[in-house]
Amino acid sequence: MDLNSKLAVLDKIYRIYDNFAGTLNIACRRYCSLCCTVNVTMTTLEGRKIADSIISEEKRYLFEKIRYAESQQRFQPLETINMLAERCLEGDDIPEEENIFPGECPLLFNNECTVYNERPFGCRCFVSRQNCADNESASVDDFVLTVNNIFMQVIEHVDAGGFSGNLTDILLFLENSENRDNLLSLKMINPSSILIRNHNLKILMIPPEHRNEIQPVLDSLNRLKY
Numbered sequence: 001m002d003l004n005s006k007l008a009v010l011d012k013i014y015r016i017y018d019n020f021a022g023t024l025n026i027a028c029r030r031y032c033s034l035c036c037t038v039n040v041t042m043t044t045l046e047g048r049k050i051a052d053s054i055i056s057e058e059k060r061y062l063f064e065k066i067r068y069a070e071s072q073q074r075f076q077p078l079e080t081i082n083m084l085a086e087r088c089l090e091g092d093d094i095p096e097e098e099n100i101f102p103g104e105c106p107l108l109f110n111n112e113c114t115v116y117n118e119r120p121f122g123c124r125c126f127v128s129r130q131n132c133a134d135n136e137s138a139s140v141d142d143f144v145l146t147v148n149n150i151f152m153q154v155i156e157h158v159d160a161g162g163f164s165g166n167l168t169d170i171l172l173f174l175e176n177s178e179n180r181d182n183l184l185s186l187k188m189i190n191p192s193s194i195l196i197r198n199h200n201l202k203i204l205m206i207p208p209e210h211r212n213e214i215q216p217v218l219d220s221l222n223r224l225k226y
């Protein structure tokens with residue numbers, strides 16, 4: 001699949017998820033941005049969509065904010081969701097990752113997302129039944145967590161050949177036009193070990209109690225023939 005086809009599939013995946021999220025009873029509202037932290041992670045395919053929008057809409061100043069965020073402590077995952085699924089398949093323990101107290105996302109301005117239409121899946125799926133400000137954390141239904149994992153697995157699979165990592169690290173990587181142009185080739189330069197190679201999907205992480213309920217969502221994803 002070429003890059004444009006992958007970006008088109010990503011759009012469709014976002015649409016399917018946004019439709020699903022539209023059926024949920026959640027407290028998330030415009031200008032509610034406690035969840036917009038520097039800890040967001042994504043794939044290079046999602047990052048390419050954001051980087052293209054920043055460049056084409058003359059929001060290049062955002063790269064200054066992203067560079068500043070590079071000096072901040074942030075969550076930098078060691079494994080992708082499909083790597084974790086493979087561990088489960090093999091019966092291995094899931095390693096604990098360090099919990100970083102997060103600063104603000106560099107793409108947030110006046111409590112609004114500057115790339116809202118292109119925001120990555122990690123932001124689309126961060127929904128809460130109760131206002132986080134009232135409860136000091138998000139409250140998410142177990143079934144929604146299962147659905148979220150499935151979508152993350154599929155997005156990583158579609159971006160096979162690309163990388164996953166922290167939003168700041170991915171966007172700085174994609175600020176380089178050569179990396180943007182070479183997104184699907186082995187010519188991409190991984191600037192350091194902070195980005196992780198994406199893995200193909202081998203097994204979906206669906207607990208037995210969610211297998212029936214999740215089928216309509218799976219059917220919609222399967223129709224994409226990713």
Ligand code: SF4
Binds near residue numbers: 126138
């Ligand atoms: S997840 Fe929490 S902080 Fe984020 S929009 Fe929803 S209620 Fe607000």
Ligand code: SF4
Binds near residue numbers: 036037107114120
């Ligand atoms: S990309 Fe947008 S929605 Fe996601 S954390 Fe940053 S400001 Fe919030």
